[in-house]
Amino acid sequence: MNSDAQRLIIIGNGMVGHHLVEQLIERGATERYAITVFGEERHRAYDRVHLSEYFSGCDADSLALSDVDWYTANGIELRLSESVTAINRDAGEVVTANGRTPYDRLVLATGSYPFVPPMPGSDRPGCLVYRTLDDLDAIRTAAEHASTGVVVGGGLLGLEAANALRGLNLETAVVEFAPRLMPMQVDSEGGELLREKIEALGVQVHTDRATQRIEDGVDATHRMVFQDDKILETDLIVFSAGIRPRDELARDSALEMGERGGVVIDDRCLTSDPAILAIGEVALWNNSIFGLVAPGYQMAKVAAATLLASPDQPQGESFRGADMSTKLKLLGVDVGAIGDAHGDRTPGARVFRYLDQLKQQYRKLVVSGDGRRLVGAMLVGDNGYYDTLLQYYSNGLDLPEDPASLILPSSEGAPTLGPDALPDTATICSCHNVNKGDICATLDGGAVDLGAVKGETKASTGCGGCAALLKSVVEHELESRGVEVDRSICEHFAHTRQGLYDIVRVEGIKTFSELIEKHGNPETHRLGCDICKPAVASILASCFNEPITDAAHIPLQDTNDTFLANMQKNGTYSVVPRVPGGEITPDKLVVLGRVAETYGLYTKVTGGQRIDLFGARLEDLPDIWSELLDAGFETGHAYAKSLRTVKSCVGSTWCRYGVQDSVGMAIQLEHRYKGLRSPHKLKFGVSGCTRECAEAQGKDIGVIATEHGWNLYVCGNGGMRPRHAELFATDLDDERLVQLIDRFLMFYVRTADRLQRTSVWRENLEGGLAYLKEVVIDDSLGIGEELERQMQTVVDTYQCEWANAIDDPEKLKRFRSFVNDSRPDPDIIVTEERGQLRPA
Amino acid sequence: MNTATAKTMTQTWQKLCTKADLVEYSGVAAWVETAEGPAQVALFYLPGKDPELYALDHHDPMAGANVNARGIVGDLKGEPVVASPLYKHHYRLADGQCLENPGVRLRTWAVSFKGNAVWIEA
Numbered sequence: 001m002n003s004d005a006q007r008l009i010i011i012g013n014g015m016v017g018h019h020l021v022e023q024l025i026e027r028g029a030t031e032r033y034a035i036t037v038f039g040e041e042r043h044r045a046y047d048r049v050h051l052s053e054y055f056s057g058c059d060a061d062s063l064a065l066s067d068v069d070w071y072t073a074n075g076i077e078l079r080l081s082e083s084v085t086a087i088n089r090d091a092g093e094v095v096t097a098n099g100r101t102p103y104d105r106l107v108l109a110t111g112s113y114p115f116v117p118p119m120p121g122s123d124r125p126g127c128l129v130y131r132t133l134d135d136l137d138a139i140r141t142a143a144e145h146a147s148t149g150v151v152v153g154g155g156l157l158g159l160e161a162a163n164a165l166r167g168l169n170l171e172t173a174v175v176e177f178a179p180r181l182m183p184m185q186v187d188s189e190g191g192e193l194l195r196e197k198i199e200a201l202g203v204q205v206h207t208d209r210a211t212q213r214i215e216d217g218v219d220a221t222h223r224m225v226f227q228d229d230k231i232l233e234t235d236l237i238v239f240s241a242g243i244r245p246r247d248e249l250a251r252d253s254a255l256e257m258g259e260r261g262g263v264v265i266d267d268r269c270l271t272s273d274p275a276i277l278a279i280g281e282v283a284l285w286n287n288s289i290f291g292l293v294a295p296g297y298q299m300a301k302v303a304a305a306t307l308l309a310s311p312d313q314p315q316g317e318s319f320r321g322a323d324m325s326t327k328l329k330l331l332g333v334d335v336g337a338i339g340d341a342h343g344d345r346t347p348g349a350r351v352f353r354y355l356d357q358l359k360q361q362y363r364k365l366v367v368s369g370d371g372r373r374l375v376g377a378m379l380v381g382d383n384g385y386y387d388t389l390l391q392y393y394s395n396g397l398d399l400p401e402d403p404a405s406l407i408l409p410s411s412e413g414a415p416t417l418g419p420d421a422l423p424d425t426a427t428i429c430s431c432h433n434v435n436k437g438d439i440c441a442t443l444d445g446g447a448v449d450l451g452a453v454k455g456e457t458k459a460s461t462g463c464g465g466c467a468a469l470l471k472s473v474v475e476h477e478l479e480s481r482g483v484e485v486d487r488s489i490c491e492h493f494a495h496t497r498q499g500l501y502d503i504v505r506v507e508g509i510k511t512f513s514e515l516i517e518k519h520g521n522p523e524t525h526r527l528g529c530d531i532c533k534p535a536v537a538s539i540l541a542s543c544f545n546e547p548i549t550d551a552a553h554i555p556l557q558d559t560n561d562t563f564l565a566n567m568q569k570n571g572t573y574s575v576v577p578r579v580p581g582g583e584i585t586p587d588k589l590v591v592l593g594r595v596a597e598t599y600g601l602y603t604k605v606t607g608g609q610r611i612d613l614f615g616a617r618l619e620d621l622p623d624i625w626s627e628l629l630d631a632g633f634e635t636g637h638a639y640a641k642s643l644r645t646v647k648s649c650v651g652s653t654w655c656r657y658g659v660q661d662s663v664g665m666a667i668q669l670e671h672r673y674k675g676l677r678s679p680h681k682l683k684f685g686v687s688g689c690t691r692e693c694a695e696a697q698g699k700d701i702g703v704i705a706t707e708h709g710w711n712l713y714v715c716g717n718g719g720m721r722p723r724h725a726e727l728f729a730t731d732l733d734d735e736r737l738v739q740l741i742d743r744f745l746m747f748y749v750r751t752a753d754r755l756q757r758t759s760v761w762r763e764n765l766e767g768g769l770a771y772l773k774e775v776v777i778d779d780s781l782g783i784g785e786e787l788e789r790q791m792q793t794v795v796d797t798y799q800c801e802w803a804n805a806i807d808d809p810e811k812l813k814r815f816r817s818f819v820n821d822s823r824p825d826p827d828i829i830v831t832e833e834r835g836q837l838r839p840a
Numbered sequence: 841m842n843t844a845t846a847k848t849m850t851q852t853w854q855k856l857c858t859k860a861d862l863v864e865y866s867g868v869a870a871w872v873e874t875a876e877g878p879a880q881v882a883l884f885y886l887p888g889k890d891p892e893l894y895a896l897d898h899h900d901p902m903a904g905a906n907v908n909a910r911g912i913v914g915d916l917k918g919e920p921v922v923a924s925p926l927y928k929h930h931y932r933l934a935d936g937q938c939l940e941n942p943g944v945r946l947r948t949w950a951v952s953f954k955g956n957a958v959w960i961e962a
């Protein structure tokens with residue numbers, strides 16, 4: 001910075017103000033300006049968009065947008081907890097409690113404040129808002145003495161606040177003035193669906209309710225009285241009834257203002273005083289305030305250009321408005337709105353609607369009168385359609401012949417818009433205003449992978465909503481440039497999982513250290529990472545089945561495998577003993593109950609027909625397991641990528657329809673495959689007749705009894721993307737059934753990618769089901785016997801991992817919370833709910 | 841920030857545990873007394889590497905739980921790291937910097953072997 005630098009003051013250290021500083025630094029503005037930033041909050045700029053994560057584990061530091069010393073390191077003075085109280089335009093100075101500071105150029109980035117509707121009682125203690133970290137602290141504190149909470153306002157932020165209250169264990173209600181939730185984004189049909197979904201989550205919804213006043217409650221702290229004298233009592237109230245620009249400084253210093261507030265700016269972000277700029281939520285452009293971060297970032301960019309313009313370098317960038325399309329997950333419910341979602345701003349617009357009340361999905365398409373252009377869209381329940389629709393909208397692409405196909409369920413064959421169909425002008429990341437052309441330019445300029453593109457364009461480093469689209473565009477563009485997309489498992493090995501598997505088998509390599517020594521990338525420290533280590537651990541186990549807790553293998557394991565239990569969110573573990581086929585004796589049930597009681601464990605019947613004991617402290621795991629082992633239990637591998645459960649129905653033993661002993665078969669299969677470690681978890685089901693009470697067609701392996709034997713189904717999946725299993729072979733006897741499953745599973749273990757369930761593997765398998773049948777049933781590759789032999793080795797070498805560990809003092813040493821002290825972790829705090837303990 | 845303030849306090853070397861308590865190429869947790877009160881540290885042991893020992897906060901601020909010692913140790917872009925077991929954030933062993941989040945850095949302590957004992961400066 002030189003001595004005749006101009007003085008630039010930025011008022012407001014929020015998201016947009018911070019982005020301006022980043023832009024200025026990037027453009028070398030510190031050469032020209034001595035920059036001072038005033039922030040009223042005590043925290044340096046943080047990610048307000050993800051504010052709610054403050055309640056789910058993130059602290060202020062992790063939400064911060066920069067390192068502690070970033071401002072200083074860049075020569076910028078950041079004055080936090082210091083608010084500007086006046087601007088003296090004549091003198092060219094701003095006033096704070098600490099005195100006056102002169103400026104040559106000034107930027108208003110003061111954002112907005114939550115609007116609290118004027119009514120008697122709205123200033124009572126316990127009436128709060130949701131905007132800053134301090135607000136959230138206040139809510140958290142107030143919630144400690146509250147059991148109910150109400151959010152006033154059922155818009156976007158209101159629902160987010162409601163979710164937060166729910167997370168604080170308050171019985172929560174939302175009160176909305178309009179006849180439906182999110183009136184800005186959805187219509188009455190969408191609003192109704194949204195209400196159903198949100199009520200199903202236990203949040204009460206009251207629409208058409210105008211609060212008149214708040215007074216002392218009888219059963220709770222406050223009583224809210226509505227227009228029709230209806231009342232609602234609650235301990236805590238959060239107002240989320242819209243935002244208003246923080247334009248008081250501009251108003252007091254007589255800058256031009258909008259009729260309903262906001263500092264008027266032009267395309268260069270200049271206010272009516274050319275020395276002063278305004279950006280972000282305080283700025284009014286073309287009569288609009290933009291309440292989203294992406295338009296604010298664009299203004300910050302333009303403002304930086306304006307501040308750096310000079311007579312010989314005129315300002316080339318301008319702000320031209322911004323798209324307010326949004327997609328969100330509110331209380332776990334997808335909501336998306338694009339363009340003119342209501343269709344009331346486009347004369348002659350035509351509308352398509354799709355409503356599925358069973359799946360609770362609603363989609364609406366607004367197209368131009370001639371049916372050629374998308375002018376708006378609305379989504380409730382499934383945002384999977386958003387990316388494609390947004391591309392049609394923002395790039396004015398020609399709609400398909402039948403536009404309705406864009407919102408029909410995807411099994412109907414909705415045409416997806418591949419990355420090649422997008423024009424260069426297609427916006428990929430709206431937060432950082434990156435289009436497909438920008439991405440191609442960085443690739444042409446030498447970027448070789450996704451990371452490099454992100455680094456250069458910043459795409460996908462804002463809200464993250466564009467990550468999937470960005471990845472597909474980059475991969476597609478790389479491939480079309482003849483660059484082989486690197487499918488190496490990670491930076492330590494230039495091989496796929498399948499490649500590593502073959503190396504391990506062919507060379508008989510039995511440890512990770514030998515593998516990385518011989519085949520690892522020498523440019524690394526050869527320590528491996530959390531991607532390749534568990535993958536190799538799984539391969540070694542599938543091939544040689546040595547106990548995973550042996551010294552050579554233990555550093556490879558994910559924490560769940562290390563401790564043979566599933567880590568929970570507070571660092572405790574869950575314990576799931578195997579209950580083959582779901583059949584359990586009363587004696588064993590008593591043991592489970594007793595163990596749970598002794599160690600204070602939360603008990604739940606799982607979706608896999610067994611019992612999960614939650615909340616075990618690390619140091620208690622060995623004692624818990626020695627009691628369980630004594631009673632004849634063995635590990636259930638709930639922590640492992642291996643066989644989970646074989647779900648069974650009661651079958652011919654009891655059921656009047658059963659044609660085979662489904663429980664017997666389930667138990668046989670569970671014992672056979674329980675020790676097999678695989679690329680991902682495996683689930684089986686065995687049903688005693690076609691009524692299919694065991695839901696076998698939703699499993700990796702499904703077995704359904706017939707009059708003549710068993711039908712085998714493969715590659716089903718529940719979970720995130722359910723897939724029906726496909727019929728593989730019919731009327732098998734017991735022996736042939738086992739033979740085919742042996743071969744099928746080993747072929748999967750050999751060829752699948754890491755963390756690829758059988759369903760995804762099958763979908764990516766060249767040749768599809770027909771090929772799979774050739775290999776497994778007809779043995780077209782001549783490897784059938786080998787696969788069976790390999791499986792038999794795994795079966796023969798099975799050991800219960802807990803039984804193996806419990807006898808080995810070296811292994812048990814690992815089960816200490818602290819190696820030098822037996823005091824338990826004091827941060828594990830539990831509370832009681834419905835008669836059991838759960839994390840506080 | 842934390843390391844800086846800690847440095848101004850008087851620091852002393854204290855014995856923490858023995859080599860036998862460590863797990864090769866992996867982590868264990870221990871309590872350590874610091875000027876600011878007791879702290880939970882995660883100790884990582886990489887035999888044959890330089891340095892062989894690292895001590896970082898056991899607390900993972902991104903997950904809000906005391907779990908770092910139970911993560912997988914590895915190296916990313918040439919630097920030894922631990923992947924926290926809950927949400928897989930990576931922390932650099934050398935200085936505690938979170939690779940996914942520039943605003944987050946764990947405290948670190950100097951540790952070394954004296955014979956078979958592990959000593960820490962805190």
Ligand code: SRM
Nearest residue numbers: 566574605606607608609610638644717718719720721757
């Ligand atoms: C306990 C249980 C829920 C319950 O209370 O019922 C459960 C709990 C978990 N499930 Fe599940 N799933 C449970 C049955 C299911 C089922 C139902 C079933 O098996 O019939 C499904 C759908 C069926 C399926 O997998 O195809 C299911 C689909 C998932 C998925 C999604 C898998 C997918 O392919 O989409 C995950 C995530 C993953 O594995 O990556 C998951 C992951 C998890 C994890 C491991 C998440 C985690 O990493 O912490 C949970 C930990 C359990 C723990 O700490 O003990 N869980 N999970 C059920 C345990 C069954 C058992 O006895 O082992």
Ligand SMILES: Cc1cc2nc3c(=O)[nH]c(=O)nc-3n(C[C@H](O)[C@H](O)[C@H](O)COP(=O)(O)OP(=O)(O)OC[C@H]3O[C@@H](n4cnc5c(N)ncnc54)[C@H](O)[C@@H]3O)c2cc1C
Nearest residue numbers: 012014015016017040048083084110111280281291292293
């Ligand atoms: C819970 C929540 C969720 C959100 N979710 C999304 C989302 O999903 N997507 C999206 O695009 N947007 C979202 N937003 C909106 C987004 O956060 C804002 O658009 C963005 O923060 C605006 O940035 P800004 O810098 O203009 O204002 P702010 O971030 O509010 O910053 C303004 C700063 O200026 C300070 N200030 C004000 N007056 C003075 C003064 N006189 N002196 C000194 N300092 C002053 C304020 O204290 C504040 O720190 C969300 C907002 C909230 C609250």
Ligand code: SF4
Nearest residue numbers: 649655658688689693
């Ligand atoms: S699947 Fe058939 S045999 Fe099994 S319980 Fe249902 S009806 Fe009975």
Ligand code: FES
Nearest residue numbers: 429431462463464
């Ligand atoms: S759209 Fe927000 S990061 Fe790309």
